[in-house]
Amino acid sequence: MSRRAPRRRRSRQDSFPWGWFALGTLMLAAILGGFGWLFMTASARNVALADNLCPLSGPTEQKLILVDVSDAIAPITRQDLLNRLHDVAVNTPKGALLELRVLEPGTTNSRALFSYCNPGDGAELDSLTGNPERARRRWEQGFNVPLEEALNASTISGEADTSPIMGAIQELVVEHLGTEEGRTRPTTLYVASDLLENTALFSIYQSGPDFDAYRASSAARTFATDLAGAEVRFWVIGRATAVPSARIADFWAAWVLENRGSFAGATALQGIM
Numbered sequence: 001m002s003r004r005a006p007r008r009r010r011s012r013q014d015s016f017p018w019g020w021f022a023l024g025t026l027m028l029a030a031i032l033g034g035f036g037w038l039f040m041t042a043s044a045r046n047v048a049l050a051d052n053l054c055p056l057s058g059p060t061e062q063k064l065i066l067v068d069v070s071d072a073i074a075p076i077t078r079q080d081l082l083n084r085l086h087d088v089a090v091n092t093p094k095g096a097l098l099e100l101r102v103l104e105p106g107t108t109n110s111r112a113l114f115s116y117c118n119p120g121d122g123a124e125l126d127s128l129t130g131n132p133e134r135a136r137r138r139w140e141q142g143f144n145v146p147l148e149e150a151l152n153a154s155t156i157s158g159e160a161d162t163s164p165i166m167g168a169i170q171e172l173v174v175e176h177l178g179t180e181e182g183r184t185r186p187t188t189l190y191v192a193s194d195l196l197e198n199t200a201l202f203s204i205y206q207s208g209p210d211f212d213a214y215r216a217s218s219a220a221r222t223f224a225t226d227l228a229g230a231e232v233r234f235w236v237i238g239r240a241t242a243v244p245s246a247r248i249a250d251f252w253a254a255w256v257l258e259n260r261g262s263f264a265g266a267t268a269l270q271g272i273m
Contacts (some may be wrong), residue, residue: 059095077238114151165191236249
């Protein structure tokens with residue numbers, strides 16, 4: 001009769017539930033990965049902002065508007081201009097700078113009515129990755145309300161003996177495109193004006209929209225402006241003047257190209273004064 005082989009005792013290593021341990025490890029890694037993804041998503045959506053509501057790294061792009069109301073404009077023209085200003089405002093993406101300026105009568109300076117980045121209205125946030133209600137309040141109180149006030153104030157016209165449009169553009173461009181960092185940002189410049197440049201250095205009223213006459217004047221040197229590739233679009237305020245609007249557009253297209261800009265067109269606003 002054969003002797004029964006002694007029963008083999010299972011070692012502690014053999015009895016350890018390695019399968020469950022591996023599954024638990026995978027689940028823990030997935031949970032930690034999920035929290036990491038949520039953290040990175042929240043960080044990307046909740047960018048720290050400067051006082052002007054721009055990212056601390058600077059605006060992602062620039063939309064600069066110069067409104068020349070040194071002379072009266074017709075009511076229908078004012079409404080058309082306001083509509084276009086609103087279109088630019090609502091299409092300003094999150095992180096982009098929107099600056100609205102008016103030409104100071106009698107000077108080559110402009111005055112900023114509004115200069116803030118769009119901080120976003122929180123629509124892309126949820127309660128898990130951010131605070132959508134706080135973002136909405138910040139957008140409404142810090143961006144939208146003051147913007148509406150600035151838009152309305154920008155179309156209040158005055159009276160002036162001169163209209164230094166080139167000088168005002170030069171000032172705006174030096175402030176926003178004068179640095180290497182500024183020149184790397186996509187920039188669009190909108191100019192709402194009758195485009196009748198009128199200074200002691202050069203006057204369209206005297207020379208007409210003659211670009212050769214402008215080049216021969218001291219204004220060409222004084223108001224030389226490096227537009228650094230910025231896109232420039234004109235909204236032309238109509239005047240009861242003998243200067244054809246097509247010739248005005250051609251003059252300013254040549255001016256933009258001469259100063260290293262990209263001419264994006266000239267659109268006549270409705271109405272005439």
